[in-house]
Amino acid sequence: MTSETITGPDFSCSNGLLPAIAQDVETNEVLMLAYMNEEAYQETLRSGQAVYWSRSRNRLWKKGEESGHLQTVESIAIDCDADTILLKVRQQGVACHEGYRSCFFRQVSNDGVKIHATRLVDPKTIYPSTND
Amino acid sequence: MTSETITGPDFSCSNGLLPAIAQDVETNEVLMLAYMNEEAYQETLRSGQAVYWSRSRNRLWKKGEESGHLQTVESIAIDCDADTILLKVRQQGVACHEGYRSCFFRQVSNDGVKIHATRLVDPKTIYPSTND
Numbered sequence: 212m213t214s215e216t217i218t219g220p221d222f223s224c225s226n227g228l229l230p231a232i233a234q235d236v237e238t239n240e241v242l243m244l245a246y247m248n249e250e251a252y253q254e255t256l257r258s259g260q261a262v263y264w265s266r267s268r269n270r271l272w273k274k275g276e277e278s279g280h281l282q283t284v285e286s287i288a289i290d291c292d293a294d295t296i297l298l299k300v301r302q303q304g305v306a307c308h309e310g311y312r313s314c315f316f317r318q319v320s321n322d323g324v325k326i327h328a329t330r331l332v333d334p335k336t337i338y339p340s341t342n343d
Numbered sequence: 344m345t346s347e348t349i350t351g352p353d354f355s356c357s358n359g360l361l362p363a364i365a366q367d368v369e370t371n372e373v374l375m376l377a378y379m380n381e382e383a384y385q386e387t388l389r390s391g392q393a394v395y396w397s398r399s400r401n402r403l404w405k406k407g408e409e410s411g412h413l414q415t416v417e418s419i420a421i422d423c424d425a426d427t428i429l430l431k432v433r434q435q436g437v438a439c440h441e442g443y444r445s446c447f448f449r450q451v452s453n454d455g456v457k458i459h460a461t462r463l464v465d466p467k468t469i470y471p472s473t474n475d
Contacts, residue, residue, distance in 0.1 A: 219451050230362045230427075232373060239371030241364060244427040256453055288459070290446035291439050295362075295376040297447045307423050314422040315429045319351050321388055327420070 221293040222249040228264060231296040233274075233306065236285040242306035243314040245274075247296055259284050261298055280304035310334040353425040354381040360396060363428040365406075365438065368417040374438035375446040377406075379428055391416050393430055412436035442466040 220229055231247045234240065245263035247255065251271055254262040261282035265272035275281035282300040289296055307314040309330070316328035352361055363379045366372065377395035379387070383403055386394040393414035397404035407413035414432040421428055439446040441462070448460035 217449065218456055230376060232364055232376065234371075234373060239366075239373075241366060241371075241373065241429055244362060244364065244422065256451075287451045288447040289449050289451055289456075290376065291441050291443075291448070292446075293449075295446075297373055309423050311423075314424075314427075315420040316423070317349065317421050317425075319388075319419045319421055324350055324421075 217289070217293045219293070220247070220249075220252055220289050220296055222252075224292075224294040228266070229294055229296055231261075231263060231298060233261060233282055233298045233300050233302070236299040236301055240313055241315060242282075242300070242302055242312070245272075252296065255284060255298070256287070261300055274306075275303060278304065278308075280306065282306070305332050308334055349421070349425045351425070352379070352381075352384055352421050352428055354384075356424075356426040360398070361426055361428055363393075363395060363430060365393060365414055365430045365432050365434070368431040368433055372445055373447060374414075374432070374434055374444070377404075384428065387416060387430070388419070393432055406438075407435060410436065410440075412438065414438070437464050440466055 227248050228246045230244055232244050233242045235242055246266060248264045251262045251264045261274040261284055263272050263274060281303045284298050284300055286299045287296060305312050310332035311328050311330055316326055317324050318327045359380050360378045362376055364376050365374045367374055378398060380396045383394045383396045393406040393416055395404050395406060413435045416430050416432055418431045419428060437444050442464035443460050443462055448458055449456050450459045
């Protein structure tokens with residue numbers, strides 16, 4: 212695929228499952244990374260809500276379908292190789308099933324791991340039966 | 344792996360090759376996504392410069408090793424599943440081998456693809472023989 216012929220994500224890569232980064236449209240904070248197959252991508256384009264492919268559940272997964280913590284998609288970009296997707300979203304509530312705004316709440320360094328964010332929601336009360 | 348036992352990226356996932364997002368430490372712009380194996384991650388931690396695993400060249404790849412467009416790593420985070428890495432970096436020059444600051448210079452929508460960034464560098468003059 213040359214630069215001129217790119218018309219969208221290239222689902223012939225990576226067994227049809229491309230990484231999709233969700234970024235807060237206001238702050239540019241990276242909220243999470245999940246995966247999209249072509250169906251998830253088309254459904255995201257069509258609906259304006261982020262829909263991923265759940266590798267653990269092996270099915271389409273509308274983000275927030277159980278928790279209510281939906282992601283409204285404001286724009287979509289793809290990278291130079293057309294094998295990564297970047298969503299700018301308006302996140303309702305929190306992106307992380309552990310109750311943090313972003314899934315990237317752990318910093319790592321030569322000194323080990325430390326949590327550098329504030330838990331906003333008790334995951335037990337919000338997600339009683341799901342990892343969404 | 345439970346939340347309490349996370350001590351770093353979990354390279355037992357995804358055949359040992361985890362997606363690594365590079366984000367501009369000043370603007371939070373997402374610059375690129377590449378992959379790290381454990382060796383690339385350890386070398387990044389040790390050196391403070393972003394080192395990835397090149398899937399096309401099948402070897403460690405210090406970002407900017409040929410172009411000079413290095414990434415100095417300011418912080419590293421991992422996500423809740425410990426299977427994605429997020430680097431905050433100071434990018435020298437441009438991240439993209441096509442001469443754009445970010446690899447995500449193409450926006451996609453129901454209307455098709457359009458370039459929404461300015462090319463800063465002519466890739467032919469900077470990268471005569473590499474895709475770095």
